[in-house]
């Protein structure tokens with residue numbers, strides 16, 4: 113299960129999570145893990161959710177009161193989906209779901225939500241911010257890939273062979 117912040121413009125228009133530019137990168141990340149965001153096969157499928165269910169104005173971060181209003185819904189989603197692992201996308205879900213601040217210092221380290229293993233990593237929109245700096249974009253993509261590989265190992269998903277440099 114992947115958890116982001118909240119819908120942006122495209123998500124608001126379509127009523128679906130992660131369908132804009134960040135969503136397209138997330139779709140690729142999921143495919144790189146050997147999974148398929150559209151599959152209903154539990155062995156391949158994923159569930160994508162957000163902290164808040166309404167779009168914060170001008171895409172600002174959700175406020176505490178907004179997160180509090182939506183968290184019971186998200187907690188119930190987690191209870192029903194029973195994910196084998198949760199991947200938190202960025203600082204916002206890390207803060208509101210687990211009360212932990214700082215994605216840079218916490219990404220890549222296993223945490224837990226009840227008995228569910230939780231891996232925090234960077235939000236795909238953060239990666240996209242470096243699109244005019246190929247070096248930084250690559251460095252951050254590699255960090256996210258390292259985090260995803262930890263989840264793949266936990267789920268016994270086969271790792272693709274390392275790419276030639």
Ligand code: URA
Pocket residue numbers: 116117118119120123128129130131132134135162237
């Ligand atoms: N960013 C998010 O955090 N969630 C979405 O659904 C889309 C973009």
